[in-house]
Amino acid sequence: MESKRKVLMLSVVAVMLVVLSSIGAYYWYESNYYVTTEDAKVAGDIVKVSPQMTGKLLELDVEEGQSLEKDQIIGRQEMGTLSDTNLEQSVIRAPISGFVLKKQVTPGELVSTGQTLIMMVDPAKLYINANIEENDLAKLKIGQRVEITVDEFDGHKMYGKIQSVGKAANSAFSLLSGSTSGTFTKVVQRVPVKIVFEDKQNCNGLLLGTNAVVKIHIR
Template sequence: MAAANDELDHPELEPNKSKKWIFLAPIIILAVIAGGYFGVDWWLYSLSHVSTDDARVKGTLITVSSRVTGRLIEVEVEEGQPIKRGDVIARVQQGDFQARVALREAALEAAQSQLSSALLELDLERVVTEGQIERSEAVLGASQSQLDEAQKAAGLERQRARADLREKEAAVQEAKARMQSAKVNQDMASSDLKRANQLFEDGIIAAEQRDQSVATYDQAVARFQTAQEVLNKSHALLARAEAESRRVQLLRTNVRTRQRRVKESAALKNLAVAEQQRVRMKEEVAKTLEAKVKQAQAELALARMELDETVIVSPIDGVVSQVISDPGEHVRPGQAIAMVNDPQDVWVQANIEETHIGKVEIGQRVELDVDAYSQRKYEGKVIQIGAATRSEFAIIPAGSASAHFIKVTQRLPVKIAVDNSDGLLKPGMMVVVGIRIKE
C-alpha cells in the first residue's frame, strides 16, 4: 500500500524511464550489431589465420670486439651512425705491437742470414767433397791400371827369366859334358902320345906314327880348350840369366808398391765418400735453419696481424647500434667495443602456441602489424619453424624434477621474412602477426 501510494504520489517517474530507454536502446542495438559483426569477423579470421601478439622484430646484432690487449685510444663512431664494411670503429695503442713487429723482423733477418751462411757452406762442402771423390776415383783408377800393367809385366818377365835360366843351365850342363868328354879324349891322346914317344925311342914305330899321335894329342888339347871356353861362356850366360831373374824380384817389388798405392787410393776414396756424411749433416743443419726461418716468418706474420688488429673495423655495412667502450679503457681479447647491425638483415620471430603450430607451414604468407607503425601494413613469409620450444632454452627448463606439475601451453619460434628496404623496422619492435593458413 505504501508503494502504491508512492507511485501515486510521484507520477512523473514513469515518463523519465521511458525517455532513458529511448536513448539506450539504439546504443545497445548498435553495440550488439557491432559486437556481432566483429565477433563474426574475428571468428572468420581465426579460421583462416594463426595469430599472436608474442612477436617482435629480430636482427643480427654483431658485437665488434678487440682481438688484442691494450689501451683504447680512440673511438671513431657514434650510436646510430651509418657505417661501411672496413670503416674504422676504434683504435688500440700500437706501441707495444710495433716493437714486437720490429723484434720479429730482426729475428727473421738473423735466421735468414744464418740460413744463407749454412747454404753457402753446404754448397762449398758439396763441391769439395765431389771434387775429392772424383779425384780419388781417378787416382784409384790410375793406380789400379798401373798395378795391372806391373803384374802383367812381372808375369811375363818371370816366365821369360825362368825359360832363359833353364836354357842357360842346360847349356852349362851340356858344356860340362863336352868338356868332360874332351878331357877324356885329351887324357887318352896324352897316353897314346907318351906310348908313341916310347915306342919311337925304342925304334918300334916310325916317326910318322909318332907324329900322328902328336897331331891327335894336339887336336884333343884343342877340343878340351874349346870345351872349357864353351863351359866358361855357359857359366857366364847362366850368371847373366840369374842376374836377370833378380830383375823379376824388382818387378815383384814394383807390383807390391803398386798394390800399396791402390790400397792408399781406395782409402782416400773411402775417406772422400765418408766426407759426404758432413754434407748430410750440413743439409740437416740447413733444414733446421729453414724451419727456424719459417717459424720467424710465422711469428712476424702473427705480430703484424696483431698490429693490424689494433685498428678495429666494421665487418659489415650497417649502422652502429651501440658503443660499449670508451677511449682510455684497457681492453682485452673478446671485450666488446661496439655493436653493429645491418638494417636490411631483419626478420620477425613469432612465438606460436603448440596447439596451433600444426597449422603453420614454411612458405605461408603472413600479415604483420607493427606497433610503431599502426597505419602501415607489412607482409611476410614463413621461412623457418623452430625445432624446440622456447622453454627448452631457459635456465630452468619446464618439466624439471619437481613434486608439483602444472601444465602450461608452450610456444615454438617461427621465423618470418619481411621486406625492410626502407629501414623502418628496428630489432626489438613489437609485432602482431597473422599467418594465413587458408587462402
C-alpha cells in the same frame, strides 16, 4: 499492446541471434584461415665487434645509432711491441654495414681479444620473431604469407613470409629448471617462428625489439 511487446521482443532476439552468428562466423573464419599472435617483435642478428689484440684503446670513433660501412675504420689500439708490418692488427674495423646498437667501452681502457667493443645490426636484414602457440604449429608451413603490423607504425601493414619454425619451445632455453615436486600446472608452450619481409625496404626505420602483430595465412 501485448502484440507490440511480443514483436519488439522477437525483434530484439532476432538481432541478438544475427549479432552472435556474425561473431561466431568471424571467429570461425579467422581460426580456419589465419594464425594470429601479438607475441611478436622486430629482431635482427646482432654482430659483436672485438679487437684483434690485447692493448690500450686509443680511439673509438663511433656513437650509438651511427651508420657504418663494412671495413670502415672505427678505432685504433696502442701498437706496443708490434712492428709496422703488423699495423693492421691494431686497427678496428666495422665487420658489416649497419648501425651501432650499443657502445660498451671508451678510449683509454685496456681491451682484450674477444671483448665486445660495440654491437651492430644490419637494418636491411631485420626480421620478425613471432612466438606461436604449440597447438597452432601443425597449421604452419615454410613460405606461408604473413601480414605484419608493427606498433611503431600503427596501421601500416607490411608483408612477409615464414622462413623457419623453431625446433624447440622457448621454455627449453630457460635457465630455470622445471619443478619436480608439488602441483603441476599445464602451460601452453610457444615456439619461435622467423618471418622475413617480402620487401626489404620495409625494414627502414624499424627499431630492434619493438612490438608487432602477425597474421599468418594458412589457407
